[in-house]
Amino acid sequence: MLKPGGILAICIDHRELFRLGQMLDEMFKPQNRLAVINWQKIMSPKSHDTGVSTATEYVLVYAKDEEQAKTGRLAHSEAASGSYQNRDDDPLGPWSPSDSTLMGGPTHPAQVYGIQNPFTGKIHYPQEGRCWRNERPKMKAAVEEWGVKYEDRDLDDGLHPALVIKGVKDPLAADAKDPALKSAVSKATKRRKAGNWPRYFWRDDQRRQPGHGELRYKTYFFEVQEGVVPTTFWASDDFELLRIDTVSWPHPVSGTTDVGVKELNAVVGRGHRFDTVKPMALFQNIITLWSPPGGLVLDPFAGSGTTGQAVLALNAATGSERRFVLVEQGRPSRGDPYASSLTANRLRRVVTGEWASGEVEPLGGGFSVVTAVLTPRRG
Ligand SMILES: C[S@@+](CC[C@H](N)C(=O)[O-])C[C@H]1O[C@@H](n2cnc3c(N)ncnc32)[C@H](O)[C@@H]1O
Structure with missing residues (x-):
């Protein structure tokens, strides 16, 4: 599905990094591996860890064709x-x-x-x-x-x-x-x-x-403003872009103080029970670097819709015209995790500015929801 100059970026933790990397090397060829980014997930060690506390995760970035792929610049963090x-x-x-x-x-x-x-x-x-x-x-x-x-x-x-x-x-x-x-x-x-x-x-x-x-x-x-050349280490300071300090929650949700969870809470409110949320800035960086301003971003494991919000926020902030396709499962029999209750809910709120934490500047843009009903094959 990738265009000739297209890029695949996958977030993965240390447990599966090697297996995934080997598989992707086989599929894309090692010369098309553009980067293994190490991003800092937490600032300080978790006190309950007995061994080495894992503070970083990875983003594997592959090009369909390294010669046709283009890597942009990041906005100066200040x-x-x-x-x-x-x-x-x-x-x-x-x-x-x-x-x-x-x-x-x-x-x-x-x-x-x-x-x-x-x-x-x-x-x-x-x-x-x-x-x-x-x-x-x-x-x-x-x-x-x-x-x-x-x-x-x-x-x-x-x-x-x-x-x-x-x-x-x-x-x-x-x-x-x-x-x-x-x-x-x-x-x-x-x-x-x-x-x-x-x-x-x-x-x-x-x-x-x-x-x-x-x-x-x-x-x-x-x-x-011409931007800085990215390196393969992305420090957690860079993920504090959203003004999450304006929303104060008495207890960390799900026992985590992840920036991504706080960002999601601010938009949809607490109680979503979704804690594998990525920080917006991580996806904004990936999109800025590897999707052209009119590009199409596909996230087949959309979860809470961070990718969609990141695209809309970048469009609003920089005048880019990127589009997104998000895929997420919805199982009404199990209370619809997560396609309409979470993914679409978040996107609707950021488009209109009606955040659970209060009215904010609407990001504008829009989206439509398409449902695919998959019937199991017989025999
Ligand atoms: C780790 S989460 C992604 C989190 C997302 N990056 C975010 O920031 O919210 C992976 C998501 O993929 C979804 N998923 C897993 N297998 C799927 C499938 N076969 N079809 C559609 N969605 C799937 C899960 O429901 C889950 O929401």
Whole structure:
């Protein structure tokens, strides 16, 4: 059923990994095995385990034809978690505060020295082993964008001369009485209020311990949005994408705190007794990497319908137009696990936004339910 460029991705745990892998190698040929992804299922060891606590599961990824298969890029995880903001109306768009230093202090000693903070008068250094991101003239120009002039001053700290606010009498003990610092505070404050801060900016969060991280560097969203090359290890942090913390349940359902179960609970409510739910982000990653934006995703063991929600959520978030086909059994004689009570129920709720935990933004899109009645063969 796969297209020539199609991909098969199967989630499997350590008990069946080898057998399944051998079978798939035989069917697809080892050269078409694109990846064995190790994803972190739980964060901490389960206390009742006596041996080695299993924290990871696997995704086996095969291409019908490795030469025709295409692997996409993943969204930058910080971008996905919404940490890119635009607090200062920067015309270059959303950015995330990142480190103003780089590794390489020992090899770049000329980039290791103190810089005086124009808001506090404190001298800041790169952390041990690191150096300022840019060479001295560029760093000087960058901090002077705060409207304050700097000069070189030897602080007897065994390093290259520090960049100190011009005219400050005693840089190591500068306080509000120093006229040069007073003027710097006023200029820098005015600059901060004006918005569109310089690329190197001084942190204004007073709750943080003063220290190395005071001078930050803007990493713009447009610079990272082309995405990152995936690796074969997917850490659990990446699976906390949904805002599940808005729903609080007094006890973990089915004795598990799996992200997937929490996500399902939020949509359909508790009591579904389905605990082999995969986290949305796992499937969103797989789909993003291996299904083109107009692709068709087939999940023949749909369970709670995570694949369907992942496709709809990606369509809503990125403007993609993927479709899905989910197959799940429904046995009315046994209370219909799970096709209509769970799979279709979840999808209906995410399409309309009528979650059990309350109204949310509808994902839109739609689906239809088709029932196949299978009659056992006689004889
Ligand atoms: C491990 S669950 C899948 C969970 C799913 N990935 C999720 O996140 O909810 C496997 C599902 O396959 C379904 N299933 C197993 N054999 C099936 C069959 N022959 N036909 C249809 N569904 C089947 C089971 O009912 C079960 O819901």
